[in-house]
Amino acid sequence: MVDELRQTLEHVGERFNLGEYEIDAYLAVLEHGELTASEIADSTDIPQPRVYDTVRSLADRGLVELRESRPMKIVAVNPEDSFGDIQASFAEMVSELEARYTAPTRDTEAVSLVKSRSTILRYIEEIITTAEYEIALSLTPDLLRRFAPQLREKIADGVTIELLVTPASRAPDPAEFDYLSVATIARARRGITTPVLAVADGEYSIYATQDALRDDQDRYGVIFNRSALGFLVSGFFGTVLWTTAETLAADGRDRPFPRRYASIRRAVKDIRELGGEFYATVEGRNIETGNSIVIQGKVVDVAFEDTEEVASFTVETPDGPVEIGGLVAALEDIESREIRIGRNEPPGQIDN
Template identity: 30%
Template sequence: MDDSTLRDRLEQLGLSEKEVDTYLSILSSGEATASEIADDTGVSKRYVYSISESLEDRGFVEVNDHVVPTTIRARPPEEVIDALTDRLEEMSGALDSRYSASAREPQQFDVIKSRVTVIKRLTEYIRNAEREIMLSVPQQYLPEISEELGAAVDRGVLVMLVVSSADNLRSDDASGLASVVRSWDQPMPIMLTVDAQFGLVSPAEMVTRTNSDQRAIAFVQQQLVPVLSGSFLGNYWLMATEVAVTDPAPLPATYHDFRHAVLQATLHLRADHDIHVSADVRAVQADDDTTTIEGTVVETKQGLVEPETNSYPIEHTLVVDIGDRTVSLGGSGSFLEDYETDAVTLSLAE
């Protein structure tokens, strides 16, 4: 390490420029008087005493004021480094605690400049997903997050995955990574939404190259994330080709993500299963109290699996026969259907 870098590192430890000059002078001589150090550094002897006391408090030197004249001796560097390491380790628990607390309260918008941070944020969001993941990533990067995606599927998260810049992606390669996997041979941005709350958009180069000067944006805003989801479904999902689809899940099951309920109802209907639905619903665009609807799913309108049966990319609907009429159910915030709901229970009709 050259002198310039050494000085920078010492200043990063909190030493001022004059403290660095004084400390390096003491190191070079091993032990010296205040007068000798003052002559070497060009500062007053009084200032040398003041700096030496500060360096002693930090563990860099020892001041021997029991002799005349007073001498200042450098502590062996390995002892200094050991002392600094011990102090950092003492801080570790407190720093981790504060970092964890701040991580649970992410900023609404965060401009990300480094590849490492993009990868960390992608992994963190996927690991913490509880209901739904929409994700597009280049095939080159897929192996780095395959374990996290598989774990999300195993814990019941709806995972919709587009693999971009794909070269002959086979169903066996994609099996278990997502509920539905599509591939596209064209490049596209990395896009991620999680639980309709967290979002991230990044140029693909930020994870496929180590020296990219591009920037990514992560955000936490329930009003904005659905806009990104709509773009994902309306622009990119439709352009990609279906590669793999999960098997129908065991029922009964309750789904708090409505698209997941629509996917499972679709898969079971295509397997010739009769599906019963129960849900607490509210009339769309009305302030009425909730009511319980029970009936048989007779149709789904969806764009999650091929062939699509919806009229609009955001349309995901359960059409339910409730005995005296047929009604349509949508998720929270729906406006195309008769009713909206926050949770749906599907079961096999007896």
């Protein structure tokens, strides 16, 4: 099986290993149906002495036919005939490669630096598809269209999605694009300097420059695999990017309770905006002792600034009021790691 896969790889590689001259000549012949060597030289940048070697290479690959007339004519072969045999080989090869693929564990390193566009895109997709209840996203319009199918699936599964589209000048018109099919709330922000980022459940996240998704030299992405560092991306998204964007669409009032949150800012915003009585179950740790703790009770107060630099709420417990903060909280009593908010009673205790 290993030898067969290697042979398939070699076969596919040989067929597609076309040089610049071969590509130019092939496209020219495809466009015109047939050409002479002189016509190929005239319509491309291929030097006349190189044309014959180039078209013979294409003929050896079955991409064109050479008709020995005077002058010789290079005739296009229907691409379906040229590549029909390779399609089956390619599909089989991909299947075999997937069977051998071992997904890299994200727990080995807290931070990873990646410089490959395809790797950045793969991680963004993985972050979206692995999210259980909350996603924060900053995407270009092209990336929004690319990942729209996965986002629609997550919305259908009840995942909360805060979507930022940048630059705003190229964001799809809300009259023509259904933002609420891919996001709970969508905003647009000016500037190509706005980074691309994705955060799943406040933990697994990636931050990349827009340049990293073009052909520029300054390309990089940073992957944060643990919540102790990944919350930095989420915090940056919430306080710097989100607050400087204009709303395109929102449907937060339509989602049922109880709701689950990784970000205290999102929890507090919902409590403030929706009004009424709320109850909370919070899994976190005491900021002074570091001990893990679960707090349950009625939400009796909230603190929030429009800049989102401050966000907290207070829960009334049998032992008295307890103030809940976000990750790395210092002023509140509890650093929350996961929050559940309900309407009539504290939601069921979070499973560890």
